[in-house]
Amino acid sequence: MLRLHRQQSAALRAVRSLHSTPRRRREPFDPSNVERASDEVDVCIVGGGPAGLSAAIRLKQLEQEKGREIRVVVLEKGAEAGSHILSGAVVEPRALNELLPDWQERSGHPLTQPTTHTSMRFFTKSSSLRIPQPPQMKKMGTYILSLSQFTAWLGTIAEELGVEVYPGFAGAGLVYGPDGKSVLGVRTNEVGLDREGRMKDTFEPGMEFRARVTLLAEGAHGSLSKEVIRRFRLRENSDPQTYGMGVKEVWRVDPSKYRPGEVVHTMGWPVDWKTYGGGWVYHMADGLVSLGLVIGLDYANPYISPYRELQRMKHHPYFRDLLSGNSTRIAYGGRTLNEGGLQSLPQLYFPGGALIGCSAGMVNVAKIKGTHNAMKSGMLAAEAAYDAISAQEEGSSEPADMSAYETTFRNSWAYADLHEVRNVRPSFNTPLGMWGGITYSGVDTLLLKGRTPWTFRNTKKLSDAAHTKRASECAPIEYPPFEPPLSTDLLTSLALTGTNHAEDQPVHLRVRKYGKGSADAGLEVKPGTKEGLETEQYEESKAVRREHVKVNVGEYAGLLGRACPAQVYEYVDDEAAQSEDSEGWGGKKLVINSQNCIHCKLCDIKVPTQDITWTVPEGGGGPKYRREDSGDATRRVMVHVMRVSAARKRQYLPEKGPADQSPLAAFISSKSPPTHRARPSSEAPSSSLPTALSCTQNACCTLELASLLPTMSARTLAALARIPAPANAVSSSSRGCVPQHIRNMSKVSHEPRSESLFATSPSRWHSVGRTLPPLSRQRALHTSAVLRHGHLTRPEPGTGIKLHFKDSKGNLIKTVEANEGDDILSIAHEHDIDLEGACEGSVACSTCHVILTPEHYDLLPEPEDDENDMLDMAFGLTDTSRLGCQVQLTRELDGMTATLPSATRNMFVDGKKSAHH
Numbered sequence: 001m002l003r004l005h006r007q008q009s010a011a012l013r014a015v016r017s018l019h020s021t022p023r024r025r026r027e028p029f030d031p032s033n034v035e036r037a038s039d040e041v042d043v044c045i046v047g048g049g050p051a052g053l054s055a056a057i058r059l060k061q062l063e064q065e066k067g068r069e070i071r072v073v074v075l076e077k078g079a080e081a082g083s084h085i086l087s088g089a090v091v092e093p094r095a096l097n098e099l100l101p102d103w104q105e106r107s108g109h110p111l112t113q114p115t116t117h118t119s120m121r122f123f124t125k126s127s128s129l130r131i132p133q134p135p136q137m138k139k140m141g142t143y144i145l146s147l148s149q150f151t152a153w154l155g156t157i158a159e160e161l162g163v164e165v166y167p168g169f170a171g172a173g174l175v176y177g178p179d180g181k182s183v184l185g186v187r188t189n190e191v192g193l194d195r196e197g198r199m200k201d202t203f204e205p206g207m208e209f210r211a212r213v214t215l216l217a218e219g220a221h222g223s224l225s226k227e228v229i230r231r232f233r234l235r236e237n238s239d240p241q242t243y244g245m246g247v248k249e250v251w252r253v254d255p256s257k258y259r260p261g262e263v264v265h266t267m268g269w270p271v272d273w274k275t276y277g278g279g280w281v282y283h284m285a286d287g288l289v290s291l292g293l294v295i296g297l298d299y300a301n302p303y304i305s306p307y308r309e310l311q312r313m314k315h316h317p318y319f320r321d322l323l324s325g326n327s328t329r330i331a332y333g334g335r336t337l338n339e340g341g342l343q344s345l346p347q348l349y350f351p352g353g354a355l356i357g358c359s360a361g362m363v364n365v366a367k368i369k370g371t372h373n374a375m376k377s378g379m380l381a382a383e384a385a386y387d388a389i390s391a392q393e394e395g396s397s398e399p400a401d402m403s404a405y406e407t408t409f410r411n412s413w414a415y416a417d418l419h420e421v422r423n424v425r426p427s428f429n430t431p432l433g434m435w436g437g438i439t440y441s442g443v444d445t446l447l448l449k450g451r452t453p454w455t456f457r458n459t460k461k462l463s464d465a466a467h468t469k470r471a472s473e474c475a476p477i478e479y480p481p482f483e484p485p486l487s488t489d490l491l492t493s494l495a496l497t498g499t500n501h502a503e504d505q506p507v508h509l510r511v512r513k514y515g516k517g518s519a520d521a522g523l524e525v526k527p528g529t530k531e532g533l534e535t536e537q538y539e540e541s542k543a544v545r546r547e548h549v550k551v552n553v554g555e556y557a558g559l560l561g562r563a564c565p566a567q568v569y570e571y572v573d574d575e576a577a578q579s580e581d582s583e584g585w586g587g588k589k590l591v592i593n594s595q596n597c598i599h600c601k602l603c604d605i606k607v608p609t610q611d612i613t614w615t616v617p618e619g620g621g622g623p624k625y626r627r628e629d630s631g632d633a634t635r636r637v638m639v640h641v642m643r644v645s646a647a648r649k650r651q652y653l654p655e656k657g658p659a660d661q662s663p664l665a666a667f668i669s670s671k672s673p674p675t676h677r678a679r680p681s682s683e684a685p686s687s688s689l690p691t692a693l694s695c696t697q698n699a700c701c702t703l704e705l706a707s708l709l710p711t712m713s714a715r716t717l718a719a720l721a722r723i724p725a726p727a728n729a730v731s732s733s734s735r736g737c738v739p740q741h742i743r744n745m746s747k748v749s750h751e752p753r754s755e756s757l758f759a760t761s762p763s764r765w766h767s768v769g770r771t772l773p774p775l776s777r778q779r780a781l782h783t784s785a786v787l788r789h790g791h792l793t794r795p796e797p798g799t800g801i802k803l804h805f806k807d808s809k810g811n812l813i814k815t816v817e818a819n820e821g822d823d824i825l826s827i828a829h830e831h832d833i834d835l836e837g838a839c840e841g842s843v844a845c846s847t848c849h850v851i852l853t854p855e856h857y858d859l860l861p862e863p864e865d866d867e868n869d870m871l872d873m874a875f876g877l878t879d880t881s882r883l884g885c886q887v888q889l890t891r892e893l894d895g896m897t898a899t900l901p902s903a904t905r906n907m908f909v910d911g912k913k914s915a916h917h
């Protein structure tokens with residue numbers, strides 16, 4: 001179903017735009033013709049995971065210890081620190097003990113559940129046997145925690161120390177020195193391009209962070225990390241990186257099944273004996289259990305689906321029992337992890353920067369733990385960066401020398417940790433096969449402890465993709481039917497990831513054929529080639545897509561359709577996909593549902609044709625693995641402030657705006673066109689603002705959402721900014737009530753703050769100083785009466801307009817009768833039907849999304865722009881989707897059905913929480 005929605009939605013958008021308020025013609029974006037705002041920092045860290053944040057914290061500690069001020073920026077593509085980190089981990093606190101020796105006394109630390117018991121089990125289809133476990137697994141002194149929560153906690157500590165953490169900002173490209181031989185910083189992604197790469201009204205070019213040191217902390221298979229590894233030949237002396245795919249779920253289990261602190265690792269079924277893999281069950285704090293399965297991406301059979309393997313694993317009697325009774329699944333996710341170990345570590349530094357954490361590959365595969373090593377590497381890189389910057393002359397343009405980091409890492413316990421287990425994973429790829437690997441690794445971990453004179457190497461330099469066999473050589477796998485709620489279809493699980501990408505943006509999964517001298521898409525370096533400083537050459541065309549389909553469908557049974565844990569790839573029937581000039585082959589074409597992507601990077605690594613490149617989407621999109629509030633709003637305010645600052649630099653905004661005048665108000669009412677090019681400083685300041693930039697007055701905390709939601713129309717912006725909508729902006733809401741999200745902004749601390757909260761280097765950030773209004777004033781803004789839904793006058797039975805409500809599975813919830821002019825949301829509330837309506841009809845959320853019967857949909861007037869804007873963010877959008885609050889009944893709609901989608905996405909009211917219907 002979702003495929004259909006996605007296929008049709010682009011066309012739908014096009015049709016909708018034809019019928020709604022005319023939009024300005026969109027110009028194609030030309031990167032060569034853009035002047036970017038640029039900011040200078042000492043250290044720019046790409047990736048706010050354990051490695052990046054540990055590096056940032058360590059840098060600020062050194063600043064305090066040694067006195068040299070250092071400006072540290074962390075760019076994180078997730079909507080907040082931790083939201084893209086797959087939670088549920090057993091973590092060794094070794095690095096944390098060194099970084100924050102007093103962590104136990106710090107409030108809110110998430111290391112509340114120590115590991116109390118560990119065991120290893122071997123599964124056959126119907127039984128499970130306890131087997132001896134490697135000593136690494138046995139180790140106590142570890143904690144079971146949510147890694148995304150842990151990361152968010154590190155993020156708050158980093159911010160307290162003065163690190164500028166910018167969630168929602170992806171590092172999209174590297175800034176190279178004039179000769180291309182060094183890295184000078186990072187470019188963030190463009191915001192506000194449409195699917196065809198044309199500039200929307202909200203377009204803002206990415207900005208450059210010019211840094212003395214650039215640290216790449218993107219985790220496994222980072223897109224910028226891949227680029228530097230290729231460009232600076234960092235893998236010349238090491239093996240290709242190899243990966244595993246981890247799919248996991250979190251359950252709140254029946255209290256009788258909950259054993260806090262217990263850790264169980266499994267081997268054997270459901271994974272076949274030719275495939276490397278294993279499962280886990282971690283009993284976390286608060287009645288939660290994390291369970292999952294890692295499958296080595298060197299698997300051969302293209303019929304394998306990691307997702308289906310996980311669902312099937314839960315059919316084992318062990319899991320049936322664990323998940324029985326009053327147990328509920330609350331989360332699902334997937335992510336690749338490095339399995340190459342020590343032999344696959346590239347050179348860790350390059351001119352001007354370094355790779356830290358899993359950007360380089362720090363996972364100890366025998367333990368399935370990488371956080372401790374990632375953090376340690378970040379700390380060591382921070383120390384090297386601080387020294388390198390301190391040693392530089394003021395104004396020096398020489399790239400920082402980070403080679404000391406490689407040396408200290410090699411002398412560290414993190415290196416020793418990887419060295420000890422270096423032969424464990426490769427032993428599964430010897431001619432002795434899986435059983436040989438089990439035997440060897442048993443002996444190595446129990447007796448030899450890595451003290452062997454030999455090291456197994458990937459001498460053929462085989463990537464994971466190269467291990468894939470053709471479908472004709474493998475047996476198809478028949479997975480058992482789902483047994484909800486124990487096991488469910490993928491889209492039901494996907495709803496639990498909270499994943500979301502603005503629909504109308506360029507597809508971030510590119511089908512590309514790489515030219516001579518370039519690595520293939522998934523590879524950092526083509527084996528046997530001496531790649532270097534040249535720019536990569538690639539082709540994106542119908543012919544390339546056709547070839548992709550031909551090989552992947554014709555020879556590999558459409559591997560990605562099964563392997564992707566978010567059903568992004570589909571090879572669909574298409575009659576037009578026969579001809580030579582079509583983008584399909586053999587009646588099939590590739591559809592990429594990029595909105596579903598959970599950023600696991602599997603496709604880039606495993607696709608047999610090596611022609612899929614994962615690029616960063618607009619920042620802020622992607623999964624939301626972390627649901628708890630942690631000052632989310634505060635961070636988003638900071639992001640807003642950064643944009644305001646950038647705008648001032650580009651002279652869109654005056655240095656200090658008068659408190660009684662909002663440039664946003666002026667912008668909205670004048671509806672002046674956005675300026676796409678930064679204005680050269682010689683030109684006079686302009687009063688026109690890019691839509692995404694907002695105010696100079698003190699209401700930033702109410703306006704910052706506007707800056708984050710670049711697709712919003714003038715009317716919605718006006719509603720958010722709490723200023724009168726311009727007279728010519730059509731109001732499609734009959735109520736115009738106060739957006740409820742503004743009340744939620746009380747999560748922001750309203751103590752008057754100096755600029756130090758937002759700007760740790762006042763000399764550079766002089767323009768952002770302002771205070772947030774005190775709480776009392778905020779509240780005064782929020783107390784306007786909100787019109788309630790419900791309380792309609794019900795018609796006499798048999799005289800009203802009939803409306804059927806159905807649930808997402810098509811089951812009838814209720815048939816009701818209502819009057820002409822009543823809207824679907826109010827009717828639902830009147831009849832206690834669970835349709836949320838979080839913004840109470842002000843077209844500032846999409847929680848009242850309903851799917852209508854096509855024959856009735858066609859009878860309705862076209863949605864306005866602002867409804868379309870919100871629909872773009874709705875979960876499970878279809879071609880007959882509408883916002884319930886905007887659809888008023890007429891007689892001709894008698895007998896209409898409104899189906900509730902399986903989930904809603906509450907973008908504004910509480911920060912993108914997904915809720916199930």
Ligand SMILES: Cc1cc2nc3c(=O)[nH]c(=O)nc-3n(C[C@H](O)[C@H](O)[C@H](O)COP(=O)(O)OP(=O)(O)OC[C@H]3O[C@@H](n4cnc5c(N)ncnc54)[C@H](O)[C@@H]3O)c2cc1C
Pocket residue numbers: 046047048049050051052075076077078082084085086088089090091092147169170171172217218219220222223224245246247248292294335336337356357358359362363368369370371372374616
């Ligand atoms: C299924 C699974 C189970 C695991 N279990 C454990 C365990 O039990 N114990 C353990 O210690 N380790 C475990 N690991 C490994 C552990 O997750 C990693 O070793 C650790 O997270 C690495 O930290 P990192 O900071 O290097 O990368 P990550 O944690 O991956 O963080 C990288 C961050 O960078 C961001 N980012 C990436 N690219 C960009 C970009 N271009 N611009 C901006 N931001 C970007 C990402 O959104 C992310 O927030 C597991 C991994 C997986 C996948």
Ligand code: SF4
Pocket residue numbers: 509563564565566567568569596597598599600601602603604614
């Ligand atoms: S599209 Fe690629 S990166 Fe995204 S979820 Fe699917 S396999 Fe993972």
Ligand code: FES
Pocket residue numbers: 825836837838839840841842843844845846847848870883884885886
């Ligand atoms: S209730 Fe929020 S858009 Fe309808």
